[in-house]
Every structure is written in C-alpha cells, then in structure tokens.
Amino acid sequence: MPIDPNLALGVQLSPGEFRWSTDDVVRYHLAIGAGARDDTRELRYVYQPDRVLPTFGMTAPAALGIAAPSLYAAESPEIRQPGVELALTALVHARQEIVVHQPLPVDGIATSHARIVDIYDKGSAAILVQQAELIDPRGNLLLSYASEMFARGEGGFGGSRGPSLAEQHIAPPEREADAVLDLPILPQQAALYRLCGENNPVHIDPAYARRAGFRAPILQGVCLYAMVCKAVVDALLDADPTVIKRYTARFAGIVYPGENVRVHIWRAGNRLVFTAMVTGQETRSVLADCVIDF
Numbered sequence: 001m002p003i004d005p006n007l008a009l010g011v012q013l014s015p016g017e018f019r020w021s022t023d024d025v026v027r028y029h030l031a032i033g034a035g036a037r038d039d040t041r042e043l044r045y046v047y048q049p050d051r052v053l054p055t056f057g058m059t060a061p062a063a064l065g066i067a068a069p070s071l072y073a074a075e076s077p078e079i080r081q082p083g084v085e086l087a088l089t090a091l092v093h094a095r096q097e098i099v100v101h102q103p104l105p106v107d108g109i110a111t112s113h114a115r116i117v118d119i120y121d122k123g124s125a126a127i128l129v130q131q132a133e134l135i136d137p138r139g140n141l142l143l144s145y146a147s148e149m150f151a152r153g154e155g156g157f158g159g160s161r162g163p164s165l166a167e168q169h170i171a172p173p174e175r176e177a178d179a180v181l182d183l184p185i186l187p188q189q190a191a192l193y194r195l196c197g198e199n200n201p202v203h204i205d206p207a208y209a210r211r212a213g214f215r216a217p218i219l220q221g222v223c224l225y226a227m228v229c230k231a232v233v234d235a236l237l238d239a240d241p242t243v244i245k246r247y248t249a250r251f252a253g254i255v256y257p258g259e260n261v262r263v264h265i266w267r268a269g270n271r272l273v274f275t276a277m278v279t280g281q282e283t284r285s286v287l288a289d290c291v292i293d294f
Helices: 022-031 040-046 054-059 189-196 206-211 221-236
Strands: 016-020 079-081 084-086 091-100 108-121 125-135 141-152 179-184 246-251 260-267 271-279 284-293
Touching (some): 016 054, 022 040, 022 189, 054 091, 054 221, 091 221, 189 221, 221 260, 221 284
Antiparallel strands (some): 016 108, 079 084, 091 141, 091 246, 108 125, 246 284, 271 284
16 A cells, blocks of 8 residues: 555654663674774774764664664564555665764763654655654754655655655765775674664565565665764774764665675765775675765
C-alpha cells in the first residue's frame, strides 16, 4: 500500500531519552575503527576519551526517525507509523546531515525528537525527508539532523518528485585531491557496529540479506558515514572532531564487510569536500556529495 502523506507528514515520533557514558563512547569509536592505527592520537578516542565524534549522535533513539531500531515492530512490516507501513527490506538510507550546535560531551543525558517533514514521489519509490534534534536537560540544542530514507516500491501516490540528484550535487574542485585515504573495512565491522544498537538483520543474517536483494550482509550506512568522517578528521583536522560544524553525505552504494574504501578529499577554505568508493575487484561509488564544514 503506498505511503499516505496526508497522515505521515508532520508526524512526531515519540521522544526518546538518550543516556551515554564514556564506555558507550569508547565502544562506538572502536566499532568504527578507532585504535587500529599506530598513532598516539587514536588514544583520544579509546583511552579516557576527551572528545566525541558527532556521528555518535546517530545512536540516539530518534536520530534515524522512522528507521530508528528502537521503533521496529517484531514482525513485518517492521516500521509502523501513521501513514507509513514499511518492511525493513524496502528501506534504504539515502542521505544524512548532522549540524553541530554544541560538541557532545563524553557522557550525558539528552532527548531526541524526530518528525517527517516531506515525502517525495519517485514513481517506483518514495523518499521520506526527516528532521530530528538532540536536546540536553537544560534545553540546549546539541545536534540537529536531516535524513532521507528511500522506500522501494512505495511511490505512485501523486506527490512531488522533489529535487533531482543533479540539483543536490556537490562537485569537488577540478584538481587533484589534497589527500587520498584507504579505509579497510573489517570482515566483522557490521557485527561490531551492532553493539551500538543497530539491530537490522540485513547487516548480520545472510539469508535475510539475500531476501533484501544483497549477496551477503552489508555494512550499516551510518557505520560507513562515521568511519569516513573519522578518517577525514584524522587526516586533515588533526584528529579533533570538536571543530566540525556540519557533516553531510549521500549514500551512493553499498559496502560489504571485508572491502576497501578509498576516500578522496579536497580543501576549500573552511570546508572539506570528499567522495568515497570501493576499490579492488569491484569499483563503485559509496558516498557522494560529502562535505564537512569546520
């Protein structure tokens, strides 16, 4: 049944309390590859951490909106909100942005709120545009999020198509990249990231992944998003994630654990523009239109 935008638009998801400790932060940093390099700066992430990657905020209950693992129903359709009923196998993360209003502390309490703000009709699919916020107990806004979720087979309801990929494209400068990084994805990377609360079986169960159309379990998009963020920050921002003001990326393709991801980075004033692709036996774009403002 197509999505009903009359019911879905503006739906406020139940606020979710988010409590975290330094152990949670270290676990998260380890799950996205921290500590793997012979660099003393890695200790900032894994030993008495004094800073937190802003992507850690993606583990807050409502950061992913309707795709938040805490909202999954036990049986298909796993996603059930007013005007939106979707099987997990139909949903793909399409785009993610984080705006940092205050750097996250290494431990704390906050509340996450989310809502659907637009729905685009792509014919054979729909894109759900969501906004979310992470707010501390004093009412201070820590992070704001914007995400797009691609729902396969859920278009055809007569809505606007929304902006095209060309209209949203962020082109890198027309010169050689300032840095090129290789980012090996561990065979157990997706399993490690599940320890951060991401329990979609498409990332661990081979049979489930095949039913979703993949040859094997795939890496979580938010894990790749975070791993690339850390790699870029370490290479060009002196491993200091607290300087990040905004991070946005489009998910252009999937990554299988065990593959290698190559990141090309360009400096443009107080902005880093970058792309990520799988290299090796296959070559494919996996992150595009990527920007970190600092």
